[in-house]
Amino acid sequence: MFLKILKWTGLGLVALIALLLIGYGFIAHNIGSRAEKPYPFPAENLTIPADTQALNRGQHLAVIKGCTDCHGSDLSGKIMLDDAALGQLVSSNLTKGKGGLPADYQTADWLRALRHGVNRSGKPLLFMPSHETTLLSAQDMAAVIAYCQSLPAVDHSLPANDLGPVVKIMAYFDKMPLLAVEKIDHNRPMLAQADTTEGIAQGKYLAISCSGCHQPTFKGGEPMAPGLPPVPDLTRTGQAGKWTKGQFITTLRTGRRPDGRQIDNENMPWKMTAQYTDKELASLYEFFQSLQ
Ligand code: HEC
Ligand code: HEC
Known part of the structure; x- marks a missing residue:
């Protein structure tokens, strides 16, 4: 009797583990293909100012929007997280130094990232909160791009993102904003200017x-x-x-x-x-x- 119960619970356990592995395999494959899916957004343009007022505004935005939190105080990128379960999450070097953005990274590329959540080849950016930056007004968008484009080059090469199992599972159940590109209304035009009076x-x-x-x-x-x-x-x-x-x-x-x-x-x-x-x-x- 006892042995029989043991046998059945043992089998049950093996079946459960097998099911979990199949489930995880499905999730890992699903997230992997969504992260590789190319999005062909047409190039957009925006006039980027060069005056001090706009650059100062851009610098302020880079701080209050968390760009410096995630990309480092000089925006040269950093390993935000390195953990067995969560994986390695890496933010890009936004300067034109070694390991940074290519010399011909254009305003259209900045807009692909900040408005649509993809890199210049149309692949989704991971963990970049583009679903929030897409809501910047055109004026603020231009100011933050102007500021980023004015950054001194910093040589800083970084490893690639490497998603751990917990991140994939959380992203699958929408508990973690991994793929901003999927959350954005890509046809929404930018608000021209945000209200800057207190209220x-x-x-x-x-x-x-x-x-x-x-x-x-x-x-x-x-x-x-x-x-x-x-x-x-x-x-x-x-x-x-x-x-x-x-x-x-x-x-x-x-x-x-x-x-x-x-x-x-x-x-x-x-x-x-x-x-x-x-x-x-x-x-x-x-x-x-x-x-x-
Ligand atoms: C990364 C996630 C995150 C972001 C972004 C964030 N918060 Fe929080 N906030 C938290 C968490 C978590 C706590 C609770 C902290 C604790 O209990 O130690 C908190 C606490 C607070 C508190 C204290 C509330 C209380 O009842 O004690 C205030 C106020 C607050 N946040 C305002 C803001 C404002 C304003 C913003 C945006 C400008 C913001 N937070 C952005 C995660 C966040
Ligand atoms: C929550 C953290 C976080 C915040 C806040 C954040 N970023 Fe990012 N950003 C990332 C990560 C991570 C990547 C790398 C994504 C990847 O490689 O898939 C990235 C990528 C980018 C890229 C794409 C670079 C390329 O390779 O094409 C640009 C541009 C960018 N961020 C600009 C900004 C700006 C400007 C701000 C502030 C308005 C900002 N980011 C705020 C995490 C963040």
Whole structure:
């Protein structure tokens, strides 16, 4: 009797493992082919300014949109993550140094990346949040490209991305934004200019950078990855919604909540929000306060 049970549970276990392996094989193949699928977007153009005001705006955007977080402070790329389960995630060297963008990398190539989420040969960029950068106004898009094009060349050669099993599984279940190209409405024209006066409209535009983690509803939700803290609700129904504007701004500047609890920059990029202007943080506050 006992031996029989053992035999059947043993067989059950073998069958389960076989099923899991087949399932994983399917997922790995599915993600692999989606990551290699070419997208033939027609070349687009945009007039790139060269004045100091635009370059300064571009530099500010590179910081507040997280380009420097992921691509490094000199934008020469970095190994963002190297882990057995998650794999090796690498951001590109955006300068024209060795290992960087080719000398003939054009504005059309920048637009393919920032508006459509593909490289110049039309292959999907992995982990590049193009579903967010695609929503930049034409004016901001031009400013950030102008700034990136003005960067001094940095020689920095990097390895290729190498997706680990956990990343493939999470991406398959849409728990990780791996393939921005699939999330973008590619026919959507760029907004000409974003509102730059303090208020809800500016806050809404800026909050695109928060929506990836705090959710498009800004109600937060599950942790971004196993082991990370849950993502808080930023609207009036959440804890931060009860803070004053001053407390909200101080928290996003210092990473310290009004009750003294420190936020880890690894979980919530407060070193990035610290570099928003007072006006930008005030607008974000007003926008979140407008949400129930
Ligand atoms: C969450 C991290 C992250 C952020 C934020 C981010 N990038 Fe990226 N970016 C990446 C990664 C990773 C790649 C490499 C993708 C690949 O090789 O498949 C990449 C690739 C690119 C490329 C493509 C280069 C090429 O080979 O064609 C450009 C251009 C780029 N990023 C510009 C920017 C700019 C400008 C910003 C800010 C507005 C930005 N990125 C913000 C992670 C990020
Ligand atoms: C990479 C994911 C990520 C991004 C991007 C992000 N956040 Fe967060 N945020 C978190 C997480 C996770 C926490 C909770 C941190 C903790 O509990 O330690 C958090 C906490 C906060 C808090 C504290 C809320 C509370 O109730 O304690 C505020 C305020 C906040 N974020 C605002 C923003 C704003 C504004 C943006 C966009 C400009 C933003 N976050 C972008 C992940 C993110």
